[in-house]
Amino acid sequence: MKPTAEELAKKASAQPAPATQPTAVQPAEPVAVSAESVQLDLSKVKIEPLFADMVEFDTFAKSDFRVVKVEACEAVPKSKKLLKFTLNDGTDKKRTILSGIHNYYEPEELVGKTCVAITNLPTRMMMGIPSEGMLISAVYEYEGHEGLNLLMLDDVIPAGAKLY
Template sequence: MEDVAQPADEASETAVPASANPYTIEPLATEDVTFDHFCACDMRVVKVKDCVAVPKSKKLLQFTLDDGTGTDRTILSGMHPFYEPEDLVGKTLVAIVNIPPRKMMGVESCGMLLSGERLRGDDEVVNLLMVDDKIPAGSKVC
């Protein structure tokens, strides 16, 4: 197994005892979602083929994704405060692929990447949901 060095701030996060959690977690939703409504979300494993910063945007990254269909999928996501685009190429993520396209900064975004978010003090911390690289692009998440 290969050792991967973590940045100092990430390494220190993992060393914090649960009783001293520095994060504020949003409360669980109180509204129920039906099983049928949940199943309507088509969540798929996607592989990042390319990722670039969107010009004139401080937050947006443009992802070119392999979604298993043979046609590249473009998704824009506000991940630049948390990731450098070149660090995401080759990663395996999860996306909702049946959200209607939305144009942002002149680029059509066709889906939504899943992430975890929380607060550390007044600062938002977001991590993309990354999954095992052995899962093929296009695999349905259920």
């Protein structure tokens, strides 16, 4: 069973740790740290190194980051990791995106959330279901466990708003 955010926070506050520099992340057990009140001991967080190669601005500008509203979310049958999202992207068409974040979130806790997606990626088949983009998450290591937080925005931001 993965530790809860509250268990991690309690453990982190119980023992001080020396400050360390961020280092490369190795595969680790997942940990849920999505509770609003959780404060991580940042000296124990490890992140992946920044990319050394630069990306041309014009290449980056081709990515269409949009605000999306989660209208429905369900586990994908026969998959331990995938969640299927039905999203409002500000158009008349509902967008389907699959994301491998079921180790971190239950589908019902994501319905109604406001997230960020890249909407102009080619459609990709996953478990026989077309996925029309990618949801944006933050990934890191904390005390030997992989942490992931789906990027969620203020609910007053309308679906379809472009991010720059």
